[in-house]
Amino acid sequence: MRFAHFADLHLGYEQYNQNWRAEDFASAFRRSAELAVMEGIDFVVIAGDLFHRSVPSPKTLNDAIEVLKIFKSHDIPVFAVEGNHDKSIREMSAYHLLESLELLNVLGLRKERVEGDLVTSERVENLYMVKGVFKDLEIIGDRHRTKWQVEKILPYLKGGENSILVLHQTVKEAIDFDMQIAWDLTIDQLPPAKYYAMGHIHLRRDLKIRDAFLAYPGSIERYDAREASHFIIYRDKLEIREGEKKGFYLVEDFKPRFIAVETRDLYNIFVEDDGRERLEKKLLEALAHVKGEGIGIIKLSCNENVDQKRLSDLATKRIKYAEISFRRKDFGEIPEAKPEKEFFTDLELKLLEILKEDDESSLKSAVELVREYYGIKDQKKAFKDVEGTLTAPKEEIKFSKAQNVEEKERKEKKFKTLLDFI
Ligand SMILES: [Mn+2]
Structure with a gap:
């Protein structure tokens, strides 16, 4: 079989x-x-x-x-x-x-x-x-x-x-x-x-x-750059590592x-240098290793500002599609230093993940999640809670109240039949 x-x-x-x-x-x-x-x-x-x-x-x-x-x-x-x-x-x-x-x-x-x-x-x-x-x-x-x-x-x-x-x-x-x-x-x-x-x-x-x-x-x-076919990292020397099939x-x-x-190659590229000119040279060197039909998700970092539009055009000449993001190296690790989970509760993270998809069914899934989490019967209240989570500053977020209280509330909620919850 x-x-x-x-x-x-x-x-x-x-x-x-x-x-x-x-x-x-x-x-x-x-x-x-x-x-x-x-x-x-x-x-x-x-x-x-x-x-x-x-x-x-x-x-x-x-x-x-x-x-x-x-x-x-x-x-x-x-x-x-x-x-x-x-x-x-x-x-x-x-x-x-x-x-x-x-x-x-x-x-x-x-x-x-x-x-x-x-x-x-x-x-x-x-x-x-x-x-x-x-x-x-x-x-x-x-x-x-x-x-x-x-x-x-x-x-x-x-x-x-x-x-x-x-x-x-x-x-x-x-x-x-x-x-x-x-x-x-x-x-x-x-x-x-x-x-x-x-x-x-x-x-x-x-x-x-x-x-x-x-x-x-x-x-x-x-599906995203973490699943790249190739990882190209260029700090001091050029390193190329293959990703999963x-x-x-x-x-x-x-x-x-x-x-x-066979799938289209997707390159996850990171290039770093102190100066703008050297960074650009390194980027070109890295791009010499990519196939023209591939996709490049490129992160650049240096101590001077760069013309992102120009670098993007440069990359697009060598690859089918390129997406460039840039951060100042001397500004420290600010943008990526803190993972999302330090700012949000588990429920909020899940809601954010669901709501990334901007369509009707994801909003409904979010509401469903909140309703279940709190055992809420009233759909209007659930909608309000979803909005509250995504707009209120952290101190005011009702969801960050003690987890065990929520756990207890949920346990107390009794389902009568399977139809009640699917
Ligand atoms: Mn999937």
């Missing part, structure tokens, strides 16, 4: 406001799909964030359809869960549209029972848990949930002897920093499965838990093997 495990395809993401970047994400997915088919896979698992937004454009939907048709034409079923980027509170999401086109099967809690050759439903309180079935294998999963919803739902995600669990969540053990709000669940909380097909973390990760693998393939394209997992007998796919 072989399957392909994809996650975080982010179709439609016009990174750096460049529409050709959305094209890059789509072609990385297309190439991966072709590779997977050549490997003779039995089925496909998509662990969330197929789309960058919950309301994809017709072009983006078409990109998804074109790739999913590759699987369809080879009779390869696809099982998917929605991610935080593309989940929808509407009755019908883009995933459900793809499901009616018979291009994929959506896993997880639903109001109606769904039965078919590849899916079955199990009654869960007042809802149904829709599971994938492939021969003697169960493919279980649910869409992205907030941390507190996950805790409630995990017991219902227990499969039979042979099961794969598909989730779009952060497992504590898969990340390097220990900030409570940064993760959704721990390994101990996971129900038993033969393989954990995860999504959400954009850098590739795999770890062994008990006898099974838990794996994140990472995003299919380079992008791709997906080919899982055979529950063991993942990473399959890399």
